[in-house]
Amino acid sequence: MSGPNTDYDPVQVTPLDEENVVAMRDAALAAIEAAGDLAALKQVRLEHAGDRSPLALANREIGALPPQGRKEAGQRVGQARGAVNQALAARTAALEAEHEERMLVEEAVDVTLPVDRAPRGSRHPLTTGAELIEDIFVAMGWEVAEGPVVEAEWLNFDALNLGADHPARTMQDTFWAEPADHHLVLRTHTSPVQARTMLTQAPPIYVVCPGRVFRTDEYDATHSPMFHQVEGLVVDEGITMAHLKGSLDHFAGRMFGEGIATRFRPSYFPFTEPSAEVDLRCFVCRGVDSAACRTCKGEGWIEWGGCGVVNPRVLTACGIDSERYTGFAFGMGIDRTLMFRTGAADLRDFFEGDVRFSSSFGTEI
Template sequence: MSDVPVITPEGVEAAVAEALAAAGAASDTPALKAARAAHQGDGSALATFNAQMRHVPKENKAEFGKLVGAARGRVNQAFAAREQELAAAEVAAALEAERIDITAVASRTRQGARHPMGLMQERITDIFVGMGWEIVEGPELEHEWFNFDSLNLDEDHPARQMQDTFFVEPAERHLVLRTQTSPVQMRAMLERDVPIYVLSPGKVARTDEFDATHLPVFTQAEGLVIDKGITMAHLKGTLDHLAQQLFGSEAKTRLRTNHFPFTEPSAEFDLWHPTFKGGARWIEWGGCGMVNPNVLRAAGIDPEEYSGFAFGIGIERALMFRSDVQDMRDMAEGDVRFSEQFGMVV
């Protein structure tokens, strides 16, 4: 039995002291777990003493068993107490980190917002809905027949050349990015019975420069009326009403003779802007006229029985007039600072 390690009170006390010191030094739960493994695990001094009990003479087993058992109990209690202390401290730290000061001023949530262009388009459509008109939409990728032929633009018309229109390959499909929302008006005439009172807002594309006064993709709103007895007077009254709703009771429009293939007679119309920055003035706004009989015939409408008017305005220009925007590029570049100028929450 001389090769068996001897259990002594001094050795047991030293093992207990090391274990208690390690428990007290553990700064967090993982460190305590490591200390527990080192001082209570299978390779620890106390575990070794407990294993030696099988070699202790029978007459000494009670004495040494009590000594080792008491030591293990002290260490267990120390680790359990330290575990509770660390757990309580970690819970307190987590609560402090998540603490909410209910007396503090709440942070302002930055919410999304409608773009001013979308709001302007909605404002214009609301005016016409209030007049009993219907809002119609159509495809932005359009067939040449709807975009040109049906609107009295023959194959040699300059607007059909590459410098004005985005053609989509392959060419034999005869598809273009619509150059105006007039194709929607033709679709409306083909799909509806007369009388027709429709407004067709939407994006259009032309091979224009991207500068302060031009965009290659912009937004139009085009109106169409087909009914019996329609005259230029009805057109003028409609345009005046639109101007007054957008720019005030003193706003009005005037017509200047022009030529468009899909209207005859045709006119450019100007807006009298009473609150324009720098002083009231006339500003060119859009084109209009009486629907060409050829266009009515293409839609299967008898021009001897029905007449109509059509007009088109640029919504970007309306926003420029109404809100003194100087550069069209600001409307297309997606900078939230542009929207913030209009008092919007962004």
């Protein structure tokens, strides 16, 4: 019976011979020393000290040796891996200290410099736009009139000569408040403010009425169920369409620059007679070479609003002598006017609350 086999080569596994282990250790130490920053050192750590590094793979080969040779091979590989880990720790400490020193220089802050830590605020462009319009008419001697947004059906329709069968009364255009027998609506225009003014104030009347209005429109780039209107009303003796034309020309000039005129196209509104659509001379091409103008699309004119001479029935309904007094009224969207004035392409930008949009207008328009 034979005894244990003691005749073996303890370095018969090639990765475990002394020359190979030293070579792997030296390669790792050289890579660690060459790492110029923490990111490069992280990559070196993975390549030379990770689970798939040469020394880690060599360590796995120890199990292939006979029991008598494992101790010597284990010490050899363990010493090499220990030297690599010590070099990694030292290089990490050195690079971290270097990184902190560089940050102190590159990211230094002069705390003696003045600083405004509070961001500059801005007012909403619709607010400043409405105030600008008010200022234009106040400078002409007019007054600013306001009214509630939840309005009586009679003031929103009947007083303005919109009969019971008028299509604007249907749910297609109007938000009705419940219960229905209260006859309340979200006002569809600011004309009820004109009716309220005529009911409470004797002529002469010169008022401009800005405010929010509501209609059951789709919400898209050019429509909204809530938008803003400005309407004007004049009631006095001897008022004609000429006064209306002059007032709108002055308004257009102040909003869009000198030389911007208006034109009238015949139309129909229940509360004015005669009535007209107001077109605005294109403020981009000014009617010159309009074929190439993207704003007016070759027309030279842009639709702006509606206007006309106040219907005598409206004056009578509000208790004003229509034989003695005449008047004119007009209305246009503040949102649409500001889109023209500022070049805004999407009506929704005014309503969606993005402070980057509002802050671009500053505190005044």
